[in-house]
Amino acid sequence: MNKKHIMYTAVSSVLLSSSLLLHSIDATAAESAKVTATSLNVRATPSTSGxxxxxxxxGNTVNIVDESNGWAKITYNGKEAWISSQYINKTQTNSTSTANSTSKSAVVNASSLNVRSSASTSASILTNLPRNSKVTVLKESGSWSQIKTASGQTGWVASQYLQAGSASSAPAKDSGSTTSKSATVNASSLNVRSSASTSASIVTNLSRNSKVTVLKESGSWSQIKTASGQTGWVASQYLQADSGQSSQTAQSIQITKASNLRTQPSLSAGIIRVAKAGERFKKVSEANDWVQIQYSASQTAWVSKGLTAAAGSTTSASLPSPSAALKDKIIVVDAGHGGYDPGTSGKSSIEKNLALTTAKLVASRLANAGANVFMTRSNDTFISLSGRVNVSEAKHADAFISIHYNASTSSSANGIASFYYSEAKDKELAKYIQESMAENAPSMKDMGVRFGDYYVTRENNQRAVLLELGFLSNAHDEQIVSSNAYQQQISTGIYQGIARYFAANK
Known part of the structure; x- marks a missing residue:
């Protein structure tokens, strides 16, 4: 990871010690947090263009004065400055806080509840809890509660979505609604887990079109029984009800007009982003005139029902198909590293080789859909960072896709992520690709869309994203990403994400 960070990040000055950088501020306004990024940019304004x-x-500690739209205000060298909230971890609230300390058990009574880094709808989302999740309430402040999840993670939630109840780290055997219906797996490969959690052990794996019986539903999870008689839990969004049966979780909806995706079913709720006409999402539930959708593998969102239609309806049929949207688009596919630069490596895998394998599969899928595809390298050759950007700009690329595999000093780090540099130019494409990758490769942790200060995206005048497709430093990730099944899944996800982006932005 450090090698890659040095290679892709512009390091222009020697870092000052924390004693010079960090200054104390008013105790009544400050909240402490630790920096989680290797090197975090401090900006003059709350924007990646600042x-x-x-x-x-x-590891350095900062004092947060205020937060706004994913940015945290700090005092830096005696002046006001901003850092990205996604790269900090709140440690504790100052003792002068008006919050009331408590310690009681509670149960989530919403279909999906966002856990945030601070008591604000504009604060970054740490995780998402399904209905009936057990938590411990540590502190209350106004309409917010600081909670601790069964996995030990702490954060803030809206108090109205908690119900007093007994806490337990074990899954509730009787939670959820009992049912008995047939369904078919609609994912390329679906993990069956021992309990309703992505951290639960994997019991088995089901291929597309496998038949199952749904025994119980709880939040966004379904307890199923396989054809061989094995039982376990799966994400409901990857099941499709057999004909003659209805299932909200398996239904897809399509956005008919530009719509705000919100954190809760209310016009006053925070806006995650604006969805464009043509975007498709899995439907989770309905409440009054709102539809809850699966925004990503780990997050749900709400959209006004009047701005949606069932996918495949007359309303959505007039929107361009993904394949049609790719016709004549110029796509540059960049396989990271190469030649004497191997990138990172695992026990049996080398990044440059995996990146090239994935890149070739993505390029083939894009070309078959009618796109004009160019690869920065098609064999084991070293290409400089500037050389890669030159290809993108010389071809006037509609999209530049840089493919990589990750590494960390922590062997537990895992998952896939999409990085952008420019919010205006790159971020939306990164979101489409990340959502599609998470959908097609459910066995991998969805790390989401993140800002990344990488040369090939920073210096690129064309639309550009950098993808990290798994940690070779993690034995489990390495085993998955080395398989042919995963290569097919992830390349399909990347292709579909690009296609959906251009379908919605035609």
Whole structure:
């Protein structure tokens, strides 16, 4: 990871010690947090286009004065400055806080509840809890509660979506609604887990079109019985009810007009982003005139029902198909590293080789859909970072896709992520690709869309994203990403994400 960070990140100055960087501020307004990024840019304004006034290294503590739309205000060298909230971890609230300390058990009574880094709808989302999740309430402040999940993670939730109840780290055997219906797996490969959690052990794996019986539903999970008689839990969004049966979780909806995707079913709720006409999502539930959708593998969102239609309806049929949207688009596919630059490596895998395998599969799918595809390298050749960007700009690429595999000093780090540099130019494409990858490769942790200061995206005048497709430093990830099944899944996800982006932005 460190090698890759040095290679792709512009390091222009020696970092100052934390004693010079961090200054104390008013105790009544500050909240402490630790920097989780290797090197975090400090900016003059809350924007990725804001001037970089310094950097703070991993592990340093900062005092948060205020937060707004994913940015945290701090005092830096005696002046007001901003850092990205997604790269900090709140440690504790100052003792002068008006919050009331408590310790009681509670149960989530919403279909899906966002856990945030601070008591604000604009704060970054740490995780998402399904209905009936057990939590411990640590503190209350106004309409917010600081909670601790069964896995030990802490964060803030809206108090109205908690119901007093007994806490337990074990899954509730009787929670959820009992049912008995037939369904078919509609994912390329679906993990069956021992309990309703992505951290639960994998019991088995089902291929597309496998038949199952749904025994119980709980939040966004379904307890199923396989044809061989094995029982376990799966994500409901990857099941499709057999004909003659209805299932909200398996239904897809399509956005008919530009719509705000919100954190809760209310016009006053925070906006995650604006969805464009043509975007498709899995439907989770309905409440009054709102539809709850699966926004990503780990997050749900709400949209006004009047701005949606069932996928495949007359309303949505007039929208361009993904394949039609790709016709004549110029796509540059960049396989990271190569030649004497191997990238990172695992026990049996080398990044440059895996990246090239994935890149070729993605390029083939795009070309078959009518896109004009160019690869920065098609064999084991070293290409400089500037050389890769030159290809993108010389071809006037509609999209530049850089493919990589990740590494970390922590062997537990795992998952897939999409990185952008420019919010205006790149971020939306990154979102489409990340959502599609998570949908097609459910066995991998969805790390979401993140800002990344990489040369090939920073110096690129064309629309560009960088994808990290799994950690070779993690034995489980390495085993998955080395398989042919995963290569087919992830390349399909990347292709579909690009296609959906251009379908919605035709």
């Amino acid at each position: 001037a970089v006034v310094g950097k703070i290294t991993k």
